[in-house]
Amino acid sequence: MPKSAKPDSPTDAWFDPEVEAFMRIYDTWQRTSGRLLKRLWREKGLTERRLLILAMVRRGANRPSHLIELLDVLPSTVTFETDKLVGAGLLSREPLQSDRRVVQLSLTPDGEAVHREMVMVLNGYLRPRIADLAPGELAEFLRIGRNVIGATPRPVATGGIAASTEPSASTARAGPKT
Numbered sequence: 001m002p003k004s005a006k007p008d009s010p011t012d013a014w015f016d017p018e019v020e021a022f023m024r025i026y027d028t029w030q031r032t033s034g035r036l037l038k039r040l041w042r043e044k045g046l047t048e049r050r051l052l053i054l055a056m057v058r059r060g061a062n063r064p065s066h067l068i069e070l071l072d073v074l075p076s077t078v079t080f081e082t083d084k085l086v087g088a089g090l091l092s093r094e095p096l097q098s099d100r101r102v103v104q105l106s107l108t109p110d111g112e113a114v115h116r117e118m119v120m121v122l123n124g125y126l127r128p129r130i131a132d133l134a135p136g137e138l139a140e141f142l143r144i145g146r147n148v149i150g151a152t153p154r155p156v157a158t159g160g161i162a163a164s165t166e167p168s169a170s171t172a173r174a175g176p177k178t
Contacts, residue, residue: 054115062105
């Protein structure tokens with residue numbers, strides 16, 4: 001079946017052209033950021049998620065429970081990832097003075113340096129591209145991106161998917177603060 005042809009039956013799966021274009025943009029960004037950050041990944045034994053955790057801790061998500069909620073992952077995943085960052089000397093884990101049961105995360109000086117380098121690499125790549133946008137294009141792009149990412153898919157009676165702005169189960173769950 002040619003790529004432009006519609007499926008012959010409901011069981012023939014295919015992407016809407018807009019969905020495919022969106023996925024290609026996302027995939028291109030993933031590959032580009034991966035190439036830009038590959039040296040950091042290799043030198044420091046980091047993954048994209050670990051770099052993201054460094055950035056999140058730097059911005060104030062300094063408890064495992066914050067990371068669990070923001071990343072929407074299992075507690076064991078955050079434990080595994082933060083253990084690797086602590087082992088690499090990029091993150092420290094200390095009990096909170098006011099409640100010793102609560103763990104607080106912070107970047108070490110080496111973690112700060114890695115974070116700073118990551119920011120410089122990505123800003124250096126994106127700033128010139130953003131500067132070339134027409135007035136208002138960045139704001140529109142960000143607005144649309146937030147709308148797409150913020151929409152939570154939910155099943156529809158016809159078997160399709162409809163967008164919902166209702167919070168996902170992960171954002172609505174409550175649990176112990178760690």
